[in-house]
Amino acid sequence: MKVGFIGLGHMGAGMAANLLRANHDVAVYNRTRAKADALVALGATTAASIAEVARADVVISMLANDASVEAVVGGEQGVVSNLAPGAVHISSSTISVALSEKLAAAHHDAGQLFVAAPVFGRPDVAAAGKLFIIAAGAPDSIAIVQPLFDAIGQRTFIVSETPKVANLVKLSGNFLIASVIESLGEAMALVSKGGVDRHQYLDILTSTLFNAPIYKTYGTLIADGKFEPAGFAAPLGQKDIRLTLAAAEDLRVPLPLASLLRDRFLTLLAHGGDTLDWSAIGQLAAMDAGATEEWYRSKEPAPSPTH
Known part of the structure; x- marks a missing residue:
């Protein structure tokens, strides 16, 4: 699967590495580009912009807070403006319930799919591919991305068809x-x-x-x-x-x-x-x-x- 990954902090780097080990085609984006070096050695490609990394079947964002997520999702160069209709955005960031609801509406209006999938586990668990994934979204959307969840986690809990419930x-x-x-x-x-x-x-x-x-x-x-x-x-x-x-x-x-x-x-x-x-x-x-x-x-x- 062609995956764009945004955010290579302590958690995101381990998650992206496990997607590569599962033979997915992964492009990564991080403000500090040097953080991508270890992933490039595993076969990742680096994207120069959010718009570029969003040209994928699935985009995963793993960022620190609401402001960081809003910065990469909105605007002409953001995920919503550049993700293809029918493609999926997985938000694994721990964000507010209100922002999750806002993201779901924005993707729906753009003809895109949205799955909220925050995770439980510390960085060592992420690196080992043993995260617990809390997923919410339309069943068809979750079915599309389940192979990605299988690569990064040991179990997926599907809690609702409404994304904000996962958050x-x-x-x-x-x-x-x-x-x-x-x-x-x-x-x-x-x-x-x-x-x-x-x-x-x-x-x-x-x-x-x-x-x-x-x-x-x-x-x-x-x-x-x-x-x-x-x-x-x-x-x-x-x-x-x-x-x-x-x-x-x-x-x-x-x-x-x-x-x-x-x-x-x-x-x-x-x-x-x-x-x-x-x-x-x-x-x-x-x-x-x-x-x-x-x-x-x-x-x-x-x-x-x-x-």
Whole structure:
């Protein structure tokens, strides 16, 4: 299948590599062109523009946020203006429910197909082709792109014919992950200050009631205090909680814990945590308790956004 891939960050690079290994014809586009070099060595071609990469049977976008997605989809050089009628855009980015709905309408008006397919899994999982794909869109559209999902993931969950539902599921999942990180951090701060080794405590948890990958992965990061390099950067975590709260407000669903998580991420970012993995919020409880070095005290706060 002829595939255009937009966005070669930590997740996108691994996804594109697995499409190449599955013998798909892949053209890639990234603002930093050097990020394409490793994929070119695997057989990819580089596109000079969004318009060029959109001349494919399927275009996949894997970008950081709503603004990045809107920048590549709209305009004369964007995906909607250059994707052929009947071709498919797969949005794997974690974006707002509102933007997903907007994208579906734009592609429909252009005679194109749109599938929302955000994924669960960190960069190492993406590189291994073991992502979990949350897909939503017309059944015929999903049938077209299922071979691509098979190349990048271990299982596809089709949740709706309405694309925005996949984005709602993805946001809710990231909310749950952040909730686990926060609760793990608080529990570890408690036992650590009481004299229990954090790694031993994690072994107890994951050998008994909490034998799940999420506890092992994030518990290890918190126990080790290893938050760099970031597999999923803290500003992206803050963004996802913000989008979760926006979706909840539209649906009139109170999410008190999500409001707490928003403030935890803002605390982390306000004290210079922008380059850290989002699991670093799990260290805040220990810092609040005076149980670990307050690394952020020596950092300059991130500059305020300009308008």
